Amino acid sequence: MQGKNPSGKRRRSALEAFDGCPARYHAVYNLGVEDKGDEANRGIAFHEIAARYVDRLAKAQTPMDRDELSLAVSEGIARAHCPTALLDEVVELTERWGTAFELDLDAYLMAEERQESARFTWIPDLVYVRPTHVEILDWKTFYRGYTDAQARKEFQARMYLLQALEIWPGFPEYWFTFVFVRLNYRVTIKVTPDEIETWRPQVEGILAGLEAAERSGEWPAIPGSHCGLCRLACPIVDNPARLPVRLLSVEERDRAAGEILAGEQRLKALKKALGSYVSKEGSFILNGQIFAQTPTETVTYPANEILEALKTAGADVSGITVSKTAIGKVLKTLAANVQAVLAKLATTKTGWRFGHKKAGADLDDGTDDE
Numbered sequence: 001m002q003g004k005n006p007s008g009k010r011r012r013s014a015l016e017a018f019d020g021c022p023a024r025y026h027a028v029y030n031l032g033v034e035d036k037g038d039e040a041n042r043g044i045a046f047h048e049i050a051a052r053y054v055d056r057l058a059k060a061q062t063p064m065d066r067d068e069l070s071l072a073v074s075e076g077i078a079r080a081h082c083p084t085a086l087l088d089e090v091v092e093l094t095e096r097w098g099t100a101f102e103l104d105l106d107a108y109l110m111a112e113e114r115q116e117s118a119r120f121t122w123i124p125d126l127v128y129v130r131p132t133h134v135e136i137l138d139w140k141t142f143y144r145g146y147t148d149a150q151a152r153k154e155f156q157a158r159m160y161l162l163q164a165l166e167i168w169p170g171f172p173e174y175w176f177t178f179v180f181v182r183l184n185y186r187v188t189i190k191v192t193p194d195e196i197e198t199w200r201p202q203v204e205g206i207l208a209g210l211e212a213a214e215r216s217g218e219w220p221a222i223p224g225s226h227c228g229l230c231r232l233a234c235p236i237v238d239n240p241a242r243l244p245v246r247l248l249s250v251e252e253r254d255r256a257a258g259e260i261l262a263g264e265q266r267l268k269a270l271k272k273a274l275g276s277y278v279s280k281e282g283s284f285i286l287n288g289q290i291f292a293q294t295p296t297e298t299v300t301y302p303a304n305e306i307l308e309a310l311k312t313a314g315a316d317v318s319g320i321t322v323s324k325t326a327i328g329k330v331l332k333t334l335a336a337n338v339q340a341v342l343a344k345l346a347t348t349k350t351g352w353r354f355g356h357k358k359a360g361a362d363l364d365d366g367t368d369d370e
């Protein structure tokens, strides 16, 4: 794959790859080294199907259609050359997404059509145009989503919105929606042209760095979170003296999980033993860290009285919230209709946190309990 298209315009994915790790960019985009794992093949197949389904809906002028979805699945799979082992999962993902998806026919502009601005080329998954804004939607098959803050920092959203501003100028707002099809979750960032412009230096800086690397021929490996998806031989990350930053096989995955389980148990035991030691012998300092028994305080207030006191003192109490845990016991004693009314007042923030639990138990859903 080349980092530029035949007319010399930079691909968004190439620029993003260079920003992550110049060595990886050089291997994939200059030397043509293939580095596609299951996640990439799954994503490619999903996008092939989604593009065909949206195109079929637009041509048939219908927001959703089960038969068109089935046809799109067959066509997309044939075109994507998806590994057989991934087929069931891809079909399940597209069925889940497709049976809930409704095309906004009034706002529909295009799906999976390559766009070219003055210097860049990019392919938006779906574009809607409404009187007040342009919205770009992007399908993700990840196992975790982005929070609003993470979505705002994503290079893809920034780059696409900068290009949207150039190609479709004049709208009061531009929206970028990440749709996490596996999680049935989406996050939309809504920004004004002025906010989008503040991202321009980042894109220009990456482009300048890439041009400098092309002149100097220097492509250093820079490890980071992107290493998790990189399978290339790497002199830095593969150095056995370093802590691991990526796992490339099921065996490596299981070894890492086993080490976490054993390590956590050992850590717990060590903390308990050290706590007892410090209780008897006193605190000590090691490597700049003090190990000590320190008093802790948990301060709580009666909700009714504290709110009354704050209001009487003229304080603004509109931003004060209570956690689900704090009112959980009281909520359970209320009638169902009252619980339903109170549930409508709740604010839910979605996030993702890595963790493990006894199999069969629900994993943490990532909801912050504030």
Ligand code: SF4
Residues within 6 Å of the ligand: 021, 023, 024, 221, 222, 223, 224, 226, 227, 230, 231, 232, 233, 234, 235, 236, 237
């Ligand atoms: S493993 Fe990380 S640092 Fe090494 S080449 Fe891949 S992305 Fe770069």
